[in-house]
Amino acid sequence: MNQRIGFVMDPIGSIQIKKDSTFAMMLAAQRRGWSLWYLEIGDLVLRDGEARGWMRPVEVCDDPLNWYRLGDPVQRPLAWLDVLMMRKDPPFDIEYVYATYVLDWAKQAGCLVVNDPQSLRDANEKVFIHAFPHCAPPTLITRQAQDIYRFQAEHGAIVIKPLHGMGGASVFRLLPGDPNLNVVIETLTDRGRAFCMVQRFIPEIEQGDKRILLVDGEPVPYCLARIPAPGETRGNLAAGARGEARPLSARDRWIAEQVGLKLRARGVLFAGLDVIGDFLTEINITSPTCIRELDAACGLDIAGDLLERIAVRLQGGGVVSRP
Numbered sequence: 001m002n003q004r005i006g007f008v009m010d011p012i013g014s015i016q017i018k019k020d021s022t023f024a025m026m027l028a029a030q031r032r033g034w035s036l037w038y039l040e041i042g043d044l045v046l047r048d049g050e051a052r053g054w055m056r057p058v059e060v061c062d063d064p065l066n067w068y069r070l071g072d073p074v075q076r077p078l079a080w081l082d083v084l085m086m087r088k089d090p091p092f093d094i095e096y097v098y099a100t101y102v103l104d105w106a107k108q109a110g111c112l113v114v115n116d117p118q119s120l121r122d123a124n125e126k127v128f129i130h131a132f133p134h135c136a137p138p139t140l141i142t143r144q145a146q147d148i149y150r151f152q153a154e155h156g157a158i159v160i161k162p163l164h165g166m167g168g169a170s171v172f173r174l175l176p177g178d179p180n181l182n183v184v185i186e187t188l189t190d191r192g193r194a195f196c197m198v199q200r201f202i203p204e205i206e207q208g209d210k211r212i213l214l215v216d217g218e219p220v221p222y223c224l225a226r227i228p229a230p231g232e233t234r235g236n237l238a239a240g241a242r243g244e245a246r247p248l249s250a251r252d253r254w255i256a257e258q259v260g261l262k263l264r265a266r267g268v269l270f271a272g273l274d275v276i277g278d279f280l281t282e283i284n285i286t287s288p289t290c291i292r293e294l295d296a297a298c299g300l301d302i303a304g305d306l307l308e309r310i311a312v313r314l315q316g317g318g319v320v321s322r323p
Contacts, residue, residue: 003082003314005029006037006055008044008099009287010089017067019237021291021303022087026060028303032311036060037081038070041088041095044078044102051078051105078102079109083310086113086120087287091164096286097121112313115285116267123266126163126197128283131262135255135280140198145185148198152176157201159233162188173201173233204277205233208244211290212256212273213302216309217264219256222298223248223275224290243290245297251278259283269313270306 009015009022017023026036036058043054057071078084084106088096103117122128129136140151141163152158152174161171172184188196208225222245229240237243248256255275263271263285272288274281291302 005083006081009087024291024303078106119266137279155200202276210275214271217260
């Protein structure tokens with residue numbers, strides 16, 4: 001059956017198709033014969049209790065010089081689509097939250113929204129690891145400088161980052177006695193007006209920050225270890241890290257099992273776990289990446305597997321109730 005699938009994403013003309021997971025999903029849907037529809041977050045509309053959107057038909061091609069062709073925009077109910085993929089990158093700001101409210105109405109009208117809009121709000125990528133303290137390093141969410149001082153006194157070297165960012169932006173490693181500690185805290189907490197995340201520094205970052213992808217709660221058998229560039233401690237490709245595909249370890253699989261069932265129950269069909277050494281550091285559900293890199297390195301079709309799970313959901317199977 002020809003399904004209609006929409007993608008809420010960043011401007012398609014600005015993506016790097018060699019490493020863009022949304023583009024991999026678009027290619028996989030097109031291979032299945034599904035019709036593709038393109039939206040940006042500003043195209044969403046809520047009118048008299050009906051979620052609508054300005055959407056354009058789109059065709060994609062795996063060509064770095066000419067990778068998309070858009071048709072004319074038309075406004076339609078979002079429930080006209082069978083599936084709507086929410087793939088807008090962070091920052092996870094108030095506009096992002098407003099967009100999930102519109103997607104709630106689309107879901108109520110019968111559109112399968114991936115990932116579930118309520119879970120996008122509830123399972124914050126930095127905060128949700130507190131549901132798995134047995135998997136994570138010591139972690140603190142706070143606005144208070146005094147909490148951070150005590151945490152560092154207890155754990156020594158720490159990593160501090162904002163709750164809303166991505167790609168290693170504004171991530172700081174701070175050693176005991178670091179003269180920049182106060183200014184970093186002031187900056188990230190906006191002098192006590194914003195929450196930040198603090199974790200014990202994990203020295204195994206030198207061996208890579210592993211991205212483990214989950215498709216409907218099940219781990220892909222390989223992870224992408226993102227090895228920091230020389231002089232860096234950030235394992236983010238956007239910060240210059242080098243990606244290396246590796247089989248999952250027994251500990252990786254155990255962590256994926258702990259997290260996967262809860263995510264699946266929350267309607268999260270695609271997620272990315274960040275694991276450093278033996279510790280879960282983040283759970284990414286907004287727009288996880290690394291499909292293209294793992295497909296190329298390991299001969300996988302991760303987006304195709306995801307579309308197959310989505311097809312099962314559309315046929316009324318595989319649905320798990322929220323706990």
